[in-house]
Amino acid sequence: MGLDHHDAVVLLALLGGIAALLALSPAVRVPYPILLVLGGLAAGFAPGVPDLELPPELVLVVLLPPLLYGAAFFTSLRDLRTNVRPIGLLAIGLVLATTVAVAVVSHWIVDLPWAAAFTLGAIVSPTDPIAASAIAERLGVPRRIVAVIEGESLVNDATALVAYRVAVGAVVSGSFSLWSAGLDFVLGAVGGILIGLAVAWVVRQIRRRLDDPPVEITVSLMTGYFAFLPAEVLGVSGVLAAVTAGIYLGWHTPELTTAQVRLQGNAVWEIGTFVLNAVIFVLIGLQLPGILDNLEGIAGATLVGYGAAIGATVVLVRLLWVFPATYLPRLLSRRIRERDPAPPWQAPALIGWAGMRGAVSLAAALALPFSTDDGTPFPGRDLVIFLAFCVILVTLVGQGLSLPGAIRLLGLEADDRSTREGSKARIRAAEAAIERLEALAGEDWVRDDTVERMRGMYEFRVSRFAAHFDDGDDGAIEERSAAYQRLRRELLAAERDAVVELRRAGTIGDEVMNPILRELDLEETRLDL
Numbered sequence: 001m002g003l004d005h006h007d008a009v010v011l012l013a014l015l016g017g018i019a020a021l022l023a024l025s026p027a028v029r030v031p032y033p034i035l036l037v038l039g040g041l042a043a044g045f046a047p048g049v050p051d052l053e054l055p056p057e058l059v060l061v062v063l064l065p066p067l068l069y070g071a072a073f074f075t076s077l078r079d080l081r082t083n084v085r086p087i088g089l090l091a092i093g094l095v096l097a098t099t100v101a102v103a104v105v106s107h108w109i110v111d112l113p114w115a116a117a118f119t120l121g122a123i124v125s126p127t128d129p130i131a132a133s134a135i136a137e138r139l140g141v142p143r144r145i146v147a148v149i150e151g152e153s154l155v156n157d158a159t160a161l162v163a164y165r166v167a168v169g170a171v172v173s174g175s176f177s178l179w180s181a182g183l184d185f186v187l188g189a190v191g192g193i194l195i196g197l198a199v200a201w202v203v204r205q206i207r208r209r210l211d212d213p214p215v216e217i218t219v220s221l222m223t224g225y226f227a228f229l230p231a232e233v234l235g236v237s238g239v240l241a242a243v244t245a246g247i248y249l250g251w252h253t254p255e256l257t258t259a260q261v262r263l264q265g266n267a268v269w270e271i272g273t274f275v276l277n278a279v280i281f282v283l284i285g286l287q288l289p290g291i292l293d294n295l296e297g298i299a300g301a302t303l304v305g306y307g308a309a310i311g312a313t314v315v316l317v318r319l320l321w322v323f324p325a326t327y328l329p330r331l332l333s334r335r336i337r338e339r340d341p342a343p344p345w346q347a348p349a350l351i352g353w354a355g356m357r358g359a360v361s362l363a364a365a366l367a368l369p370f371s372t373d374d375g376t377p378f379p380g381r382d383l384v385i386f387l388a389f390c391v392i393l394v395t396l397v398g399q400g401l402s403l404p405g406a407i408r409l410l411g412l413e414a415d416d417r418s419t420r421e422g423s424k425a426r427i428r429a430a431e432a433a434i435e436r437l438e439a440l441a442g443e444d445w446v447r448d449d450t451v452e453r454m455r456g457m458y459e460f461r462v463s464r465f466a467a468h469f470d471d472g473d474d475g476a477i478e479e480r481s482a483a484y485q486r487l488r489r490e491l492l493a494a495e496r497d498a499v500v501e502l503r504r505a506g507t508i509g510d511e512v513m514n515p516i517l518r519e520l521d522l523e524e525t526r527l528d529l
Contacts, residue, residue, distance in 0.1 A: 014043055014282060017039055017042070017043060018039070021035045021036060030400075031400065032274065033281075033356075033359070033396060034396055034397055034401065037281055037396050037397060038397065039282070040281035040282050040283075040285030040286075041285050041393070042285070043282055043286060044285035044286050044287070045288070045289060056366065056367045056368055056369050056370065057367065057369075059280075059283070059363055059367045060363065060366075063276055063279065063280055063363050064228070064239070064242075064363050064364075064367075065225050065242045066224045066225070066272065066273075066276060067273065067276055067277075067360065068158075068224060068228075068239055068242040068243050068246065069223055069224030069227070069242045069243070069245060069246040070246065070269050070273050071153070071243075071246070072154055072245070072246025072247045073247075073249060073250040073269070074269070075150065075151065075154050075246070075247060075250065076150075076151075077250070077251050079147035079150070079151055080154075080155075080247075083144065083148050083151055085329065086325070086326070087148060087151040087155055088155070089329075090148070090152040090156065090321075090322070090351075091151070091152045091154075091155035091159055092156075094125075094156070094318060094321045094322075094325070095125040095126065095159045095160050095163070096125075096159070096163070097321055098121060098124070098314060098317050098318070099118060099121035099163055100121065101313055101317045102121035102124055102125070102314060102317075103118040103121040105309055105310060105313045106120050106121070106310060109306065110306045110383065110387070112379070112380045112383065112384070113379045113380065116378075116379045116380045116381075118163075118170070119167040119168055119368070120384045120387055121167075122160050122161070122163040122164035122166075122167050122364070123164060123361050123364045124314055124357055124361055124387075124388055124391040125156065125159075126153065126157045126357070126361060127149075127156060127354075127356060127358075128153060128356050128357055128358025128360065128361070128396065141407060141412050142413070144347075145347055145350060145351060145412070148351060149351060149354050154243065157360050158192075158237070158239050158240045158243050160360075161239040161360070161364060162185055162192075162237050162239060164364050165188065165237065168369070169184070171372060171378060171379065172369060172373050173373055187236065188235070188237040188240075189237055189240055190236075191234065191235075191237065192231050192239065192240030192241040192244065193237075193244045195230055195231045195234070195241045195244075196227045196240060196241035196243065196245040196248070197244055197245075199230070199245050200223070200245040200249050203219065203223050203226065204249060204252055204256065206219065207256045208256055213260050213261045213264055213265075216257060216261050216265070217264060217265045217268055220265055220269075223245055223246075223249065224245070224246070226245070227241040227242045227245040263522070277358070280359045280363055280366070281359070283362075283366060284362050284366060284385075284389055288386075288389065291382045294382040295382055295383060295386060303386065306383075306387060307387055307390030307391075307393075308390075308394075310387050310390060311390055311394030311395065312394075314394075314395065315355070315394070315399070318355040319353070322348040322351050322352040323348050323352070325348075326343065326348040327342055327348075330342050346410040349406075349410060350406065350407060350412060353399055353403065354399070354403060356395045356396045357391055357392045357395045357396060358392060362388070362389070364388075365384065365388040366385070368381050368384060419468065420468065420469070423465040423466075423468040423469065426461065427461075427465045427466060430461040430462045433458050434455060434459070434462075437454055437455060460477075460481075463477055464478065485527045488527055489524060496517060496520050499513055499517060500513065
């Protein structure tokens with residue numbers, strides 16, 4: 001069955017709008033999640049757009065596992081270990097505090113039943129790292145702040161969604177026991193971690209034996225589901241299973257894959273993450289009109305007031321939490337003070353203001369079931385989804401757009417940790433190459449002139465990056481390197497133009513041109529090294 005003309009025009013408009021947001025994001029220097037939430041809102045209220053209602057379980061099972069796995073896969077395990085205390089206080093303590101505070105406010109002010117109120121609290125408690133970390137890295141915020149924000153967003157997804165699962169279970173079943181919920185929480189978390197580790201170990205053994213980039217990347221894309229689905233079937237946390245598998249395989253993948261797989265895989269994951277985020281924001285936008293229609297019994301001003309109250313609660317609880325969480329452990333423990341001196345107040349202030357909510361909260365809201373076990377409608381479902389969207393609008397758009405100004409106002413300066421560590425790593429890599437070159441110099445197949453040329457290249461690389469640690473460096477080596485890179489880019493551009501001209505003239509086909517262009521592109525990416 002084909003599309004009618006109206007549906008085709010609507011679909012074309014949606015795709016065009018997403019493409020326009022893609023093009024607009026770098027031009028206005030605004031992270032794409034902020035534009036997506038505004039675009040999704042506009043799409044939902046555009047004339048002629050049909051109401052959309054999806055099966056809740058489809059949203060949770062299809063969209064969430066790859067997002068969680070991908071975020072975990074690209075997370076630095078070292079940063080998680082180094083910042084385990086601040087991340088734990090934010091990702092566990094703050095999530096539970098936010099869940100409780102939002103539940104209390106939404107019960108007493110919005111008049112949601114307690115179980116539904118706790119469900120809303122769990123939905124809006126996890127943060128989204130994309131907007132905050134993109135802005136922080138672009139404006140040169142100290143690396144540790146970025147690491148805490150990213151680590152928190154990964155772990156708090158797991159905490160919040162385990163709490164969400166317990167809360168939804170209480171609503172659906174119609175009964176709640178604190179002891180039973182606590183036990184479910186612990187067993188679900190432990191079981192999810194164990195299943196995630198088991199699945200990741202099996203996938204690691206399989207990928208170790210593969211040598212086919214498309215197959216390896218496909219396995220990588222499916223691993224989140226491999227971990228999530230068995231855990232859900234067994235009644236434990238699929239979220240923690242996917243996150244655990246992602247962290248485990250992110251640590252081991254460099255030893256399992258080739259350069260080609262890593263280059264292609266990173267590109268696929270970057271595009272896939274964007275597409276999943278775009279789909280979630282568009283879906284909530286398309287469902288909002290129907291949700292508001294179901295809430296027509298509540299005055300518009302009242303709905304706005306409810307949204308403002310919940311949004312303010314989320315922001316205020318975070319700001320009130322970060323300062324005691326930062327300084328109280330140091331006041332109580334001399335060992336912590338000596339090992340990790342207190343940061344300036346600007347650091348927790350920025351972390352407190354960087355609590356944007358995003359795709360995970362939206363996916364959890366959309367995944368709410370329509371009815372309970374006894375067939376009655378899920379209490380306050382439409383209102384919970386609306387309030388979750390309000391929180392995302394307040395935090396992602398309001399705080400996200402103001403974050404650059406906050407960073408400048410706080411006067412936080414970037415540290416050079418990543419630059420210095422990168423220079424150390426490149427020096428050691430070049431030294432290892434020289435050592436291997438010397439060991440191979442006597443082989444029959446290694447020419448003397450080639451050895452000298454390669455030795456000179458690696459020795460220059462060592463000198464260049466060693467200059468980053470020399471306070472008296474006059475910049476001559478870096479200037480020489482920049483001149484070489486400029487010349488090399490000019491020559492690579494000439495090569496590229498020549499190959500494209502051959503294709504244009506019909507001398508060669510795309511099957512010949514594309515691999516050569518890829519080789520030239522890879523060579524150009526190496527110039528900065």
